[in-house]
Amino acid sequence: MKKPVLLLLGIAIGIGVSYFYFNRQEAATTSEEATMVRAIVKPKGVITPAQAKVLNNKWSDTRENAMDSIISRISQGRIKKDNRSSWWSLEDIKDYLANAENQAESLGYTMNGIRIYQGVYEGNAPNGKADYATLFWVPTGKNLNLKGVC
Secondary structure (H helix, E strand, C coil), rough: HHHHHHHHHHHHHHHHEEEEEEEHHHHHHHHHHHHCCCCCCCCCCCCCCHHHHHHHHHHHHHHHHHHHHHHCCCEEEECCCCCCCCCEEEEEEHHHHHHHHHHHHHCCCEEEEEEEEEEECEEEECCCCCCECCCCCCCCEECCCCCCCC
């Protein structure tokens, strides 16, 4: 009677060890797959800091004086220059992209990018922004509901 009990105990221990061993391997594989999915890919068009400096300097050399002569204004005895840049927090960018993708999907589109436009605030804009330059984003995409014409 002792031998069948030892046999059954051995089988039970073997099943338990196998279960934990294979589950750990599966979890490791899933973790590796998740890491591969989240791999960081460098986007197209990324430039080096040196290239950014060249572009900025070229803008200053060829556009800044012309823009400032047209746009500059005197406020409280100081000359105020127009905006040269815009800033968005990382959280705002992520929220905007998620919202734009969601809206695109609900309208039957697939979002494939963002187009950035230059604009100027209206003369009655709040917070001292009147007549200052700004940038704004417009999502781009393709209509998923298009039907072919025969």
